[in-house]
Amino acid sequence: xxxxxxxxxxxxxxxxxxxxxxxxxxxxxxxxxxxxxxxxxxxxxxxxxxxxxxxxxxxxx
Amino acid sequence: xxxxxxxxxxxxxxxxxxxxxxxxxxxxxxxxxxxxxxxxxxxxxxxxxxxxxxxxxxxxxxxxxxxxxxxxxxxxxxxxxxxxxxxxxxxxxxxxxxxxxxxxxxxxxxxxxxxxxxxxxxxxxxxxxxxxxxxxxxxxxxxxxxxxxxxxxxxxxxxxxx
Numbered sequence: 642x643x644x645x646x647x648x649x650x651x652x653x654x655x656x657x658x659x660x661x662x663x664x665x666x667x668x669x670x671x672x673x674x675x676x677x678x679x680x681x682x683x684x685x686x687x688x689x690x691x692x693x694x695x696x697x698x699x700x701x702x
Numbered sequence: 703x704x705x706x707x708x709x710x711x712x713x714x715x716x717x718x719x720x721x722x723x724x725x726x727x728x729x730x731x732x733x734x735x736x737x738x739x740x741x742x743x744x745x746x747x748x749x750x751x752x753x754x755x756x757x758x759x760x761x762x763x764x765x766x767x768x769x770x771x772x773x774x775x776x777x778x779x780x781x782x783x784x785x786x787x788x789x790x791x792x793x794x795x796x797x798x799x800x801x802x803x804x805x806x807x808x809x810x811x812x813x814x815x816x817x818x819x820x821x822x823x824x825x826x827x828x829x830x831x832x833x834x835x836x837x838x839x840x841x842x843x844x845x846x847x848x849x850x851x852x853x854x855x856x857x858x859x860x861x862x863x864x
Contacts, residue, residue: 652848653847670823677735
């Protein structure tokens with residue numbers, strides 16, 4: 642999955658393949674919510690560091 | 703993320719549907735989002751039930767307003783005139799958690815509620831706007847991420863019919 646930031650206030654763009662969706666659909670709702678929780682907690686803790694934030698967004702972390 | 707909220711909404715029979723990025727994610731799109739966007743039955747008793755649940759889970763309004771005013775139609779009209787779209791609550795323990803309640807429903811609530819998708823979790827259900835309704839809502843919003851969501855949701859729809 643690739644995320645791309647747009648100009649400030651313009652949101653973001655992303656792309657996911659059918660295969661990525663197929664895999665993610667297999668997770669239970671609890672696991673999907675947990676994935677979101679962990680990702681958001683990570684961004685909240687370390688998101689002020691631009692390098693880490695960008696690496697996370699690009700899927701490198 | 704928001705599991706406690708969904709659990710309480712289900713237990714207390716609050717009439718709501720999830721309409722934002724969380725709904726897209728729960729349909730199976732590995733998409734990041736933090737906010738929980740809800741379209742709710744704006745009938746007074748339903749709104750007050752919702753407000754009490756959010757309060758009990760440490761959510762407070764982002765603006766200096768009594769959250770119970772959300773149940774007051776005149777107040778909502780006043781907010782709309784100020785271009786407000788949603789009443790936002792944030793969590794005092796985990797501030798990245800934010801819940802947006804639409805102050806004006808973008809489609810007929812009863813009809814959308816009847817078409818809702820029930821996602822079964824352990825001991826509770828989560829109610830999502832149907833894929834077609836979600837696509838329609840996202841089409842109206844028209845931001846870049848909404849257009850990406852539409853493309854992803856169409857893929858989900860294809861996979862579900864295979």
